[in-house]
Amino acid sequence: MKAIFAGTFDPFTTGHRDITERALAVFGVVTVAVARETGKSCLSADERAHIAELAVSDLANVEVVVFDGLLSDFLVENGDCVLVRGVRDCRDFEYERELAAVYKSLCGKDTMCLMTAAKFCHVSSSVVRELARLGGKLDGYVTPQCVRDVERAYAKRT
Numbered sequence: 001m002k003a004i005f006a007g008t009f010d011p012f013t014t015g016h017r018d019i020t021e022r023a024l025a026v027f028g029v030v031t032v033a034v035a036r037e038t039g040k041s042c043l044s045a046d047e048r049a050h051i052a053e054l055a056v057s058d059l060a061n062v063e064v065v066v067f068d069g070l071l072s073d074f075l076v077e078n079g080d081c082v083l084v085r086g087v088r089d090c091r092d093f094e095y096e097r098e099l100a101a102v103y104k105s106l107c108g109k110d111t112m113c114l115m116t117a118a119k120f121c122h123v124s125s126s127v128v129r130e131l132a133r134l135g136g137k138l139d140g141y142v143t144p145q146c147v148r149d150v151e152r153a154y155a156k157r158t
Helices: 014-027 045-056 071-077 090-107 126-131 144-155
Strands: 001-005 030-036 060-068 079-085 112-114
Touching: 001 014, 001 071, 001 144, 014 030, 014 045, 014 079, 014 112, 030 045, 030 071, 045 144, 060 071, 071 079, 071 090, 090 112, 126 144
Parallel strands: 001 030, 001 079, 030 060, 079 112
Antiparallel strands: none
């Protein structure tokens, strides 16, 4: 069985990388699925996927793909899989619990929530976007191989 770690990843952070590594340890294969249509993303799906690919380029058995349409349809297309989600706090938990029920009803797939490691609880894509937009340091927020691309991508959107 493989893990599908889906999201907007706007951008992919060190917290996302940590969840990917931990899901990989459990399932052996992880697909990082970047949603094309999000209604909220600053970067295109291809730009977001490129940053995610850089962030996980050294991990075996991890692929990054862009998907269109409903996540439930993408999960069905991937056969024997489980949806993996990261949870930072109780607000995330309530939101993910409700979504897990939706995905189970739509496509019969289970969701596994991994609690965010304490050292990443303050890391979010929105914080990264703001730091990058204002020229702040991204060390610890995105992987070293992504810093330049994230800085360039978000700085041009000021």
